[in-house]
Amino acid sequence: MKPNIEKTRAYYCNLGPENICDCAYCQNYCARVKAAYPEVDRYLDSLGVDIEKPFETSPLEPDENGYLEYCVCQYVVFGSCPEDFTHQIGDVTFGRSDCHPNTKIDEEHFVLDFYPIRLPFEES
DSSP states (O other): OOOHHHHHHHHHHOOGGGGGSSSSSHHHHHHHHHHHHHHHHHHHHHHOOOTOOOSSEEEOOOOHHHHHEEEEEEEEEEOOTTTTEEETTTEEEEESSSSSSOOOOOOSSEEEEEEEEEEEEEOO
């Protein structure tokens, strides 16, 4: 992987709250993921990515214990990445996504995804 860390960091600095989904599941993710997954946060930060500003998340329904599993979490990263890229942190697997919404970005970039993320869910 060859990330453009400065360009990626600038992209996330310019993303405001209006760019983040305001559904309860996404807001839950943004509020809890950094504290629950500090190693994942550090890794993403090393690429210039702000973990609290996902491009896309795919949550399942809350389970009987009140936990929500996000089966995929996606982030935009400027630069290049081989299609077969993989990385592992604990139980969390990272890879280059080949299935995601249109980023509407013309510059060289890719979408990084990882899974699973499991967080307590409390609707606010």
